[in-house]
Amino acid sequence: MDALMSKQDFVPSEAILDNWSLHSWANGVQVDRMRDMEKLEVRTRNSLYEITIIDALSGEILLRGGAFFPELTPANLQGATLGGSICKLRGIYKGFLMEINVDGQRLVTTRVESVEVSRSFERQPAWAF
Numbered sequence: 001m002d003a004l005m006s007k008q009d010f011v012p013s014e015a016i017l018d019n020w021s022l023h024s025w026a027n028g029v030q031v032d033r034m035r036d037m038e039k040l041e042v043r044t045r046n047s048l049y050e051i052t053i054i055d056a057l058s059g060e061i062l063l064r065g066g067a068f069f070p071e072l073t074p075a076n077l078q079g080a081t082l083g084g085s086i087c088k089l090r091g092i093y094k095g096f097l098m099e100i101n102v103d104g105q106r107l108v109t110t111r112v113e114s115v116e117v118s119r120s121f122e123r124q125p126a127w128a129f
Contacts, residue, residue, distance in 0.1 A: 028093030028115050031077055032056050039118035042092055045110035049098075050118070051077070059090050063100065066109070076101040083108060 029040065031053055040051040047066035054060040059077040063069050080088040080096035092098055098109040 025088070025091065025093065027095070028080065028091060028112070029117070030091050031059060031061070032090040034117075040092070041114075041116045041118050042098065042112060043114045044098070044112050047109065049109075051092075056090075061100075063102070068107075069102075073102060075107075078106075080112075081108065 031040075034053055034056050036053055036056055038053050038056075040049075040053070042049045042051060042065075044066075049063060049065035049069075052062040052072070054062060054074075059079075061075050061077050062072045063075040064072045077090060077092070078087055078099040078101055080091040080093045081099045083097055087099060088096070092112060092115050094112050094114065096112055098112060100107045100109070
């Protein structure tokens with residue numbers, strides 16, 4: 001029994017289903033509640049990503065950043081995870097990993113440190129150009 005208890009000590013509290021369902025989800029964004037063509041800047045422990053939302057409901061995005069995506073790359077945002085089988089669909093949250101699908105390959109980032117809606121790409125009126 002003690003061995004089982006010590007293994008549980010290494011499980012993040014958010015990974016316990018009751019805690020997951022009660023989590024406030026206030027420290028990030030739900031992409032499926034955003035507008036198409038909005039842009040995000042997501043900093044993980046190891047990388048900075050630029051995300052352009054193509055279809056918010058389906059999670060279709062363009063992704064640039066990190067070691068593997070120097071150019072805008074079509075991808076699908078699966079959501080926020082802790083690396084196990086639970087995923088907050090279409091979410092990006094501080095302290096969680098981003099799970100992304102690129103060309104049928106599953107990519108899991110390091111932990112998200114910050115999520116910002118990019119202000120530098122806000123829509124301008126047509127007369128401003």
